[in-house]
Amino acid sequence: MTALSRAGEPAAVRRSRPLQAVADRFDEVFDLHFDEIHRYVAARLGPDVAEDVVAETFATAFRKRHTYDADRAAVRTWLYGIATNLIGRHRRSERRALRALGRRGPDRPQAGPEDRVLDEVSARRLRPDLAAAIAGLNRGERDVLLLMALAELSHDEIATVLGVSYGTVGSRLSRARKKLRAALGDVNPMRQEEDGRG
Secondary structure, three states, X not given: OOHHHOOOOXXXXXXXXXXXXXXXXXXHXXXXXXXXXXXXXXXXXXXXXXXHHHHHHHHHHHHOHHHOOOOOOOHHXXXXXXXXXXXXXXXXXXXXXXXXXXXXXXXXXXXXXXXXXXXXXXXXXXXXXXXXXXHOXXXXXXXXXXXXXOOOOOHHHHHHHHOOOHHHHHHHHHHXXXXXXXXXXXXXXXXXXXXXHX
């Protein structure tokens, strides 16, 4: 068990280790979370921008590793927070990518395994009409929805990532779902997708 995974220890012991754990074992943090953070950023901004944003995410985390507080967030959640803040700087790129996906659908699979994974995620989760509807959401609603759909974070984790209350996460998600249903003609995109498979 690593210092980063000792969640069962008493709070006093955990508090004495988290800064040292992140500082001394940053290579483990990188190895454990790079792929997951990269998939999330690439799904939101595209593979070209993702490389730079993920590099900046980990560079920021490394610079701020001494400020990490395990009582406030798990390392994974902390990294999603940094990545989501950086994605916010690229919100025009994200909206353009979503609108483009809405017009033409997902690209054909590329040669590399990462590109195939991204295409599969786009095809499954961001069908063209859904992508266009997501592009119409405001930033807060889009962040909540995509942190849940792409990163599979819980309401509590999303609240921590965005620095908002649990209730705010719920209300943003509810508004986003209503807007998406209205934009899609009151059709549940997940049910339509399942019907299309069978």
